[in-house]
Amino acid sequence: MSKSINQIQDEIIEEFAMFDDWMEKYEYIIELGKELEGFPEQERKEENIISGCQSKVWLTAEKRENGLIHFHADSDAIITKGMVSLMLRIFNDQLGSEIVAADMNFLTTIGLLENLSQTRSNGLAAMIKQIKTYGFLLQ
Amino acid sequence: MSAFNVNEIRADFPILNESVHGKPLIYFDNGATSQKPNAVIERISRYYTHENANVHRGVHFLSDQATNAYEQARTKIARYINAEHSQEIIFTKGTTDSINTVAFSLGETLKPGDEILISGMEHHSNIVPWQMLCERKGTVLKVIPVTPAGTLDLEAFEGLLSERTKLLSIIHISNTLGTINPVEQLIQKAHTVGAKVLLDAAQSIQHLPIDVQSLGCDFLSFSGHKVFGPTGIGILYGKKAVLDELPPYQGGGDMIEQVSFEKTTYNGLPLKFEAGTPNISGAIALGAAFDYLSSIDLQGAFQHEHALGTYLRARMREIPSIRFIGEAPETCSTLSFLIGDLHPFDLGTLLDKQGIAVRTGHHCTQPLMKQFNIPGTVRASLAFYNTTEEIDQFIVALERSIHLLS
Numbered sequence: 001m002s003k004s005i006n007q008i009q010d011e012i013i014e015e016f017a018m019f020d021d022w023m024e025k026y027e028y029i030i031e032l033g034k035e036l037e038g039f040p041e042q043e044r045k046e047e048n049i050i051s052g053c054q055s056k057v058w059l060t061a062e063k064r065e066n067g068l069i070h071f072h073a074d075s076d077a078i079i080t081k082g083m084v085s086l087m088l089r090i091f092n093d094q095l096g097s098e099i100v101a102a103d104m105n106f107l108t109t110i111g112l113l114e115n116l117s118q119t120r121s122n123g124l125a126a127m128i129k130q131i132k133t134y135g136f137l138l139q
Numbered sequence: 140m141s142a143f144n145v146n147e148i149r150a151d152f153p154i155l156n157e158s159v160h161g162k163p164l165i166y167f168d169n170g171a172t173s174q175k176p177n178a179v180i181e182r183i184s185r186y187y188t189h190e191n192a193n194v195h196r197g198v199h200f201l202s203d204q205a206t207n208a209y210e211q212a213r214t215k216i217a218r219y220i221n222a223e224h225s226q227e228i229i230f231t232k233g234t235t236d237s238i239n240t241v242a243f244s245l246g247e248t249l250k251p252g253d254e255i256l257i258s259g260m261e262h263h264s265n266i267v268p269w270q271m272l273c274e275r276k277g278t279v280l281k282v283i284p285v286t287p288a289g290t291l292d293l294e295a296f297e298g299l300l301s302e303r304t305k306l307l308s309i310i311h312i313s314n315t316l317g318t319i320n321p322v323e324q325l326i327q328k329a330h331t332v333g334a335k336v337l338l339d340a341a342q343s344i345q346h347l348p349i350d351v352q353s354l355g356c357d358f359l360s361f362s363g364h365k366v367f368g369p370t371g372i373g374i375l376y377g378k379k380a381v382l383d384e385l386p387p388y389q390g391g392g393d394m395i396e397q398v399s400f401e402k403t404t405y406n407g408l409p410l411k412f413e414a415g416t417p418n419i420s421g422a423i424a425l426g427a428a429f430d431y432l433s434s435i436d437l438q439g440a441f442q443h444e445h446a447l448g449t450y451l452r453a454r455m456r457e458i459p460s461i462r463f464i465g466e467a468p469e470t471c472s473t474l475s476f477l478i479g480d481l482h483p484f485d486l487g488t489l490l491d492k493q494g495i496a497v498r499t500g501h502h503c504t505q506p507l508m509k510q511f512n513i514p515g516t517v518r519a520s521l522a523f524y525n526t527t528e529e530i531d532q533f534i535v536a537l538e539r540s541i542h543l544l545s
Contacts, residue, residue: 022160022492023543030485030543054500054515055484076514077482078544079489 005098008090009106016110025110026079033082039074050130053123055080061134068093069138071131083112083124091131096139100132143439149524151176151431162494165529170314170473170520171498172364173345175428179368182427186420194419195393195410209419212426213409216374219429220359221350224379226408230422233373234341235264237360238308240375240412241337242268244385245306251277254303256296256334258320259285259510260313263503265339269308278305285510289316289465297328304334311343315502315516316465317448317473319343326355335381341365345522346444346471348437357381363421368428372421375412382408389414440523447521447530448472454534458541464516472525475502475516478537481544483515489540490517495533 003011019025043060050057055077062070071088075081090106091099107113113124141147149155152174157164166174186208192201194209210225217225231237255269259282273280281299284292300307307329312319326336337358340349344361351359358381363372377385387394387405391414396404405411451474455461460479478486487499500515501508508515519533 023489023539026489026492027543055482056514077484079485080482 002093005090005094005102009104012086012089012106013109022111025112029082029086030078031082032085033075033078033080036074036081036085036088039072043072044074050123050126053080053126055123057084057123057127059084059127059130059134061131061138063096063138064093067095069096069099069135071134073127080123084127087127087131091135094135096135096137099135100139102132104128140434140436143436143443143523145443145524145526148435148440149526151178152524153177153180155524159494159496160492165495165525165533167519167521167525167529167533168496168498169345169522169525170342170365170502170518172370173367173522174524175367175369176431178431178434179424179428182424183369183420186423191420193416205419208423208426209417212422215426215429219349219433220344220376221352222376223352224408227351227376227379227382229375229377229382229409229412230417231360231373231375231412232371232418233362233364234262234339234360235268235362235373237358237373237375238264238337238339239268240388241306241308241358241360241377242272243388244412245335246272246276246278247386248384249276249278249305252303253278253305254281254301255279256281256283256299256304256307256309256329258283258291258309260289260291260316260318260504260507261308261310262314262339262341263505265308265310266506279303282506283309285507288467289313289318290467291318291320291325293321293324296325300328300332300334302332304329304332306335306337308337308339310339310341312346312471312473313465313504313507314342314473314520315475315504315507315518316467317470317475317520318465318467319347319469319471321469322356323354330355342471342473346441348441351376363425363428366425366428367431368425369421372418372425374425379408382412387411387414391415393417444472444521444523444525447523447525447527448474450527451519451521451530451533454530458534458537464511464513472521473518474520475518477513477516478541479545481541483517485544486517486537486540489543490533490536493536493539495536 048058048060055075057075059073064070073084075084154174190204192205194206213228214225217228269280283296286292329336335357338356340359340361345366357378359376361374364370393410394406394414396406462477464475483499498518
C-alpha cells in the first residue's frame with residue numbers, strides 16, 4: 001500500500017523542520033529542482049503550460065491501469081521545478097478522489113505559502129488547481 | 140537647506156528600517172513604486188484627522204479648507220514642473236489614467252487613417268489605450284523600433300513621421316531598460332509635422348528635473364506613487380490651449396457648468412477633466428511629496444542617485460555571465476539584467492529571502508521582451524535613499540544566489 005497524501009505531507013513537514021533559515025529551505029528545493037527529470041519532450045507544448053506562473057510550468061497527467069493518476073511536470077525555473085517535485089511526490093500515484101479532496105496544509109506549515117488564494121507569483125496555486133482538475137477529470 | 144546626506148534622507152523614510160525574512164530591507168524596486176517620506180504619510184493622516192470634506196462644493200469651513208489644500212497641491216505641482224498655468228495640471232488616478240484620458244479626448248478629434256506614433260519600449264499603459272483607440276476610430280498605430288542596445292532608432296523615427304502623425308506618445312525613461320530617451324529632439328521633430336506629443340514621465344519625474352515649458356511637450360503624465368507620493372493619484376499635464384480644445388473624458392459631478400436634460404455645458408479647466416469627487420487626500424499628499432522634494436538638496440540627491448547607478452553597473456560587470464538588457468549611453472539608475480541561463484524568478488526569489496526587493500518578469504513591456512527574446516529580466520531600480528553599502532550587500536546576495544542555483 002502506497003503512502004497517503006497526508007502521510008507524504010507529514011514527511012515533507014518533518015524534512016523542512018530541520019532547516020534553520022530560508023536559504024537552507026531553498027537550497028533543498030533547488031536540489032529537488034535539479035534532480036527532477038523525466039518530462040517527455042513531446043509534451044513540452046503550449047497546451048500543457050499552466051498559466052498564472054512567472055515561470056513556465058508544464059504538466060501532464062495520465063490514469064494508469066491500477067486506477068491511480070500519474071503526473072509529469074517540468075519548469076524553466078529551478079525553484080519552481082523544486083516545488084513541482086514536491087507536488088509530484090505528494091500527488092503521484094494517488095486516486096483522483098483523494099487528489100481532489102487533499103488539503104495542502106504542508107505549504108503553509110513549511111512556510112512556502114502565506115495564503116494560497118493570494119499568491120500567484122510562484123504559480124503554486126495555479127499548479128495545485130491544475131493538479132486537482134486532472135484529479136477530478138481522471139477519477 | 141543642507142547638503143545632501145543620504146543617512147539624513149533615509150531617516151525621513153520610516154519603511155527603510157523594516158526587516159524582511161529577518162534581514163534588513165534593501166529596497167531596489169523603486170521603478171515599481173517609491174517609498175514615502177514621513178511628510179507624505181503625516182499629511183494624509185492630518186487631512187483625515189483635521190480637514191476631511193468634499194472639495195469645490197460646500198460653503199462650510201472644512202470644505203473651504205479642503206478645497207484650498209487641494210488647489211494648493213495643484214499649484215505646487217504646476218510650479219515643480221514649471222507649467223505656465225495651474226489649470227494645466229489635471230489630477231488623475233495615475234499614469235495609466237492620464238494616458239487613457241488623452242487617448243479618449245484627443246482620440247475624439249481624430250479621423251480614420253490618422254496616425255499615433257509610439258515606440259517599441261513603451262509600457263503596456265502606453266500601448267493598449269492606443270490600440271483601443273485604433274479599434275474605435277480607425278486610427279493607425281506606428282511603432283519606433285528599438286536598437287539592440289536599447290535605444291530608439293532615430294532614423295526610423297524620422298521616417299515614420301508624416302503629416303498623418305497626430306500624436307507622438309513616448310516614454311521618457313524606459314522602466315525596463317533604464318534608457319533616457321532624447322525627448323527634446325523627439326518633441327521638436329514631432330512638432331515640425333504638426334503632431335502633438337505626450338511624454339510619459341512615470342519613470343523620469345523622480346530622477347530628473349522636469350520643465351514642461353522647456354521640453355515643449357503638449358501632454359505629460361506621471362504617477363504620484365513613483366515620486367514619493369501615495370498610490371491612486373497621478374497627473375496629466377496638458378498645454379492650456381490644447382486641453383481647451385478637447386472634449387471631456389468622463390462625465391459626472393464637478394466637470395459641469397450647467398446640466399439640464401436638453402443640454403449640458405462643461406466646466407473650464409482643470410475641472411472639465413476631473414469628474415466626480417477626486418482623490419483629495421492623494422492630491423494633497425502628492426503636493427506634500429513635491430514640498431518634500433523642494434525641501435531637500437534635490438540636485439545633490441539626483442547626483443547621489445546617478446553615482447549609485449554608475450556604481451551598480453560597475454559592480455555588476457564583475458559578475459560572470461552577466462548580461463545587461465539595455466546598454467544605452469544615457470541611463471538612469473534602473474538596471475535590467477540576466478545571468479547566464481538562470482531564470483529571473485529564481486534570482487528574485489532568493490534575493491527576496493535575503494531581504495532584497497527587486498522586480499522580476501516582463502515589467503509590463505512584453506513587446507520589448509519579445510524583441511530581446513527573453514522571458515523577463517531581473518530589475519534593480521534605485522532611488523536617492525539607497526546607498527553604496529546596499530549595493531555591496533546586493534552583490535553579495537546575488538553571488539550567493541547564483542552559487543545556489545548553478
